[in-house]
Amino acid sequence: MIETNDLSKQFHDFWAVEGVTINVQPGQILAFLGQNGAGKTTTVRMLTALLEPTRGWARVAGYDVSTHGNEVRASVGVLTEQHGLYVRMNALEYLDFFGQVYSLSPQARKARSEYLLDYFGLSYAAKRRIGEYSKGMRQKLALARALIHEPPVLLLDEPTSAMDPESARLVRDEIARLKSSQRSIVICTHNLAEAEALADTVAIIYRGRILMQGSLDELKDNILGSAEYEAQLAEAWTPNGLTLPEGVTMRQLDGTRLRFQVKQPREVNPQLVHALSAGHAPVVAFQEVPRTLEQAYLKAMAEAQGGTYVV
Amino acid sequence: MLSNLKPVWIVAQRELRDQLRDWRVLFPLAVLTTAFPFLMMVMARGVIDFINQYGADLVIDALVPFSVLLIGFFPNTISLVVALETFVGEKERGTIEPLLSSPMKDWQIYLGKLVVGVLTPLIASFLAIAVYLVLVSRLDLTMPSAGLVAQLIILTTGHAILMVSGAIVISVQSTSVKAANLLASFIIIPVAFLVQGESVLLFWGNGRILWVALVGVMVLASLFVRMGIAHFQREYLLGREIDTLNIRWMWVTFWRSFLDGAHSIGEWYRIAVATTLRRLALPTLIMVLVFLAGGWLGYDQVTLNAPNALKDVSSLAELRENVASIPSANGLGEVQISAPFIFMNNIRATALMFLFGMLTFGVLGILVYLLNAGLIGGVLSLFAYFGVSPWVLFSTGILPHGLFELPALMLSGAAVLHMAVALVTPQTGRSMGEVFIDQVADWAKVFLGVIIPLLLVASLIETYVTPVILKGVLHW
Numbered sequence: 171m172i173e174t175n176d177l178s179k180q181f182h183d184f185w186a187v188e189g190v191t192i193n194v195q196p197g198q199i200l201a202f203l204g205q206n207g208a209g210k211t212t213t214v215r216m217l218t219a220l221l222e223p224t225r226g227w228a229r230v231a232g233y234d235v236s237t238h239g240n241e242v243r244a245s246v247g248v249l250t251e252q253h254g255l256y257v258r259m260n261a262l263e264y265l266d267f268f269g270q271v272y273s274l275s276p277q278a279r280k281a282r283s284e285y286l287l288d289y290f291g292l293s294y295a296a297k298r299r300i301g302e303y304s305k306g307m308r309q310k311l312a313l314a315r316a317l318i319h320e321p322p323v324l325l326l327d328e329p330t331s332a333m334d335p336e337s338a339r340l341v342r343d344e345i346a347r348l349k350s351s352q353r354s355i356v357i358c359t360h361n362l363a364e365a366e367a368l369a370d371t372v373a374i375i376y377r378g379r380i381l382m383q384g385s386l387d388e389l390k391d392n393i394l395g396s397a398e399y400e401a402q403l404a405e406a407w408t409p410n411g412l413t414l415p416e417g418v419t420m421r422q423l424d425g426t427r428l429r430f431q432v433k434q435p436r437e438v439n440p441q442l443v444h445a446l447s448a449g450h451a452p453v454v455a456f457q458e459v460p461r462t463l464e465q466a467y468l469k470a471m472a473e474a475q476g477g478t479y480v481v
Numbered sequence: 482m483l484s485n486l487k488p489v490w491i492v493a494q495r496e497l498r499d500q501l502r503d504w505r506v507l508f509p510l511a512v513l514t515t516a517f518p519f520l521m522m523v524m525a526r527g528v529i530d531f532i533n534q535y536g537a538d539l540v541i542d543a544l545v546p547f548s549v550l551l552i553g554f555f556p557n558t559i560s561l562v563v564a565l566e567t568f569v570g571e572k573e574r575g576t577i578e579p580l581l582s583s584p585m586k587d588w589q590i591y592l593g594k595l596v597v598g599v600l601t602p603l604i605a606s607f608l609a610i611a612v613y614l615v616l617v618s619r620l621d622l623t624m625p626s627a628g629l630v631a632q633l634i635i636l637t638t639g640h641a642i643l644m645v646s647g648a649i650v651i652s653v654q655s656t657s658v659k660a661a662n663l664l665a666s667f668i669i670i671p672v673a674f675l676v677q678g679e680s681v682l683l684f685w686g687n688g689r690i691l692w693v694a695l696v697g698v699m700v701l702a703s704l705f706v707r708m709g710i711a712h713f714q715r716e717y718l719l720g721r722e723i724d725t726l727n728i729r730w731m732w733v734t735f736w737r738s739f740l741d742g743a744h745s746i747g748e749w750y751r752i753a754v755a756t757t758l759r760r761l762a763l764p765t766l767i768m769v770l771v772f773l774a775g776g777w778l779g780y781d782q783v784t785l786n787a788p789n790a791l792k793d794v795s796s797l798a799e800l801r802e803n804v805a806s807i808p809s810a811n812g813l814g815e816v817q818i819s820a821p822f823i824f825m826n827n828i829r830a831t832a833l834m835f836l837f838g839m840l841t842f843g844v845l846g847i848l849v850y851l852l853n854a855g856l857i858g859g860v861l862s863l864f865a866y867f868g869v870s871p872w873v874l875f876s877t878g879i880l881p882h883g884l885f886e887l888p889a890l891m892l893s894g895a896a897v898l899h900m901a902v903a904l905v906t907p908q909t910g911r912s913m914g915e916v917f918i919d920q921v922a923d924w925a926k927v928f929l930g931v932i933i934p935l936l937l938v939a940s941l942i943e944t945y946v947t948p949v950i951l952k953g954v955l956h957w
Binding site: 268 | 488495498502503575576577578581582584585586715719733
């Protein structure tokens with residue numbers, strides 16, 4: 171598990187990360203979203219005990235990053251921003267080397283290397299120099315390296331960047347599988363769809379500080395407001411005299427589409443549908459308006475920078 | 482212990498494998514190992530034939546060892562490239578981060594890389610030396626003695642360690658190979674000078690001094706290794722250090738350290754200077770001992786050599802006349818020995834101590850200091866040879882101004898020593914730049930707050946008081 175409190179890092183007179191407090195339980199995925207230079211990598215480096223926090227604390231897999239750096243690093247699998255592969259080695263040599271670094275037995279190294287290469291579809295190129303690998307192959311190999319010692323905690327920086335859709339899907343499936351095996355996972359990503367698909371909680375980080383944090387629904391509610399529902403009408407209809415349940419606001423997009431913002435849809439939506447029916451509205455469909463993480467993220471960012479974002 | 486060294490071996494193995502697959506390393510090494518000894522052989526043969534016409538046997542005898550030194554040095558220069566590539570190259574390509582994210586300790590990664598960085602070029606150097614010596618033995622040239630060959634091999638090893646460990650220190654401070662290559666001249670140029678100095682010693686033919694130089698090289702190499710271990714820390718390697726010179730940050734750091742929170746001169750003396758002086762207590766004590774040792778060494782050497790060197794001089798007055806008749810000494814006589822002259826001279830000496838010390842882990846700075854102590858010992862011995870009690874001379878000719886000048890000198894030496902120790906000591910959470918600036922600030926505090934006032938008083942006493950006492954006692 172990963173737990174931090176007021177985690178902060180200062181370089182000279184610049185605070186790269188300030189006051190980050192997160193909690194990732196086993197079997198959970200936290201996605202860190204933010205611009206380049208927002209402090210994601212610095213946070214991950216503190217969680218890997220590569221950088222000493224200037225203030226606050228962090229515990230990873232039960233170890234304090236400041237006092238038990240080696241234990242933390244032994245418990246963490248890291249996919250770094252750059253692949254960090256030795257191009258003159260082949261994949262088998264590379265994984266074997268990191269297996270040695272993590273003190274695996276020769277048998278375990280061989281078994282893990284073969285399994286991971288097979289899983290990521292790299293077996294056919296296992297003895298080829300890494301320098302000859304494509305970007306996607308390198309990314310997969312880097313991920314295999316992070317998993318070589320079966321760590322309970324994974325810190326993944328852009329896990330599917332540069333991958334073809336098929337490989338990205340493979341990696342996402344693997345991350346989901348790792349989550350189900352009770353690992354605590356942190357993903358730093360710019361791919362919001364990926365974060366939405368994988369993450370249990372999302373933290374938006376801006377200029378070193380967490381702007382917002384919570385489950386996907388909480389984040390959307392907080393940033394975009396209450397959920398919206400759209401009524402699709404068969405023909406143009408004017409909602410004159412329509413009595414809306416309390417707390418519901420309505421706007422008409424065009425003659426055949428009405429939108430309702432509802433705070434408690436479970437209780438209110440039946441009343442709303444009833445009201446529409448009573449008002450003889452020619453409703454052919456009533457559905458929730460999809461709200462993406464991307465909308466929430468862009469709105470949060472725009473507001474943080476003093477601008478506005480129209481969803 | 483062995484289990485601690487296993488990760489070192491793991492890193493070293495990988496590094497070695499990587500180097501043996503890199504033609505950019507292999508090709509120059511192969512050329513320098515195989516072709517260079519033949520080239521040197523041809524050159525030595527030509528030079529010897531030329532010198533033989535003039536019967537300069539001393540030069541001929543030294544030519545083979547000199548060639549060995551050069552043949553060993555050239556493959557070693559590759560070590561610099563290898564080390565820069567191994568450290569900053571990895572940093573630039575991002576391959577160092579997965580390694581640093583592993584449970585290996587900093588020193589294990591450092592040593593693994595250092596061992597291979599030193600060993601590969603060194604093996605090439607030894608091979609080249611062996612090829613050359615085989616050629617020498619076949620061509621009827623004088624083989625250097627086993628002792629001299631041992632000295633040359635140790636020197637070559639020292640150069641390799643010096644260059645690799647220096648390159649690592651540079652690599653830790655750089656974020657790109659380009660920047661590190663620019664900084665590498667700070668290693669290659671001093672080492673080239675060192676080789677030149679060693680060559681002079683070889684041609685001089687003084688084996689004893691060469692041993693001393695050799696010990697010096699090994700000490701310097703160990704200090705560099707120590708410094709590398711001290712600063713090869715994950716925090717520095719991945720911290721937001723950039724290659725651009727942040728003058729503002731440097732100035733702010735220096736000024737903060739220099740003021741140490743003081744708001745007035747009185748407070749500055751009470752807080753900043755006093756704290757620094759307390760920090761310098763142990764180095765100052767060491768400097769006192771070094772001074773005594775230097776003084777004794779100077780005294781002893783002059784006592785040993787004076788009877789032979791001064792056998793034709795019967796009195797102090799005659800010695801004065803002899804000295805005055807030396808053309809180069811005449812110029813000295815024209816200089817007006819005034820208080821400003823003495824003051825500026827001493828300021829220059831202490832500033833040089835600092836500058837030399839800053840660039841050489843204090844070694845050259847302390848040598849300058851030792852030289853001063855040796856000179857005082859030598860002068861006392863010289864006068865003692867002509868019957869003047871060294872105690873009387875010391876208490877009348879040196880002590881009056883020495884009471885101020887010597888502590889200033891000792892404090893200056895102590896600040897330099899403290900800087901050297903701080904640089905080679907691990908300082909968690911602080912970059913090498915911060916440590917260095919702090920040390921400069923410490924020196925500046927002592928220099929401005931204590932040394933300058935002391936030297937000012939000393940120069941006045943030396944000009945107006947010491948000569949009067951000296952004349953009274955020695956009846957000059």
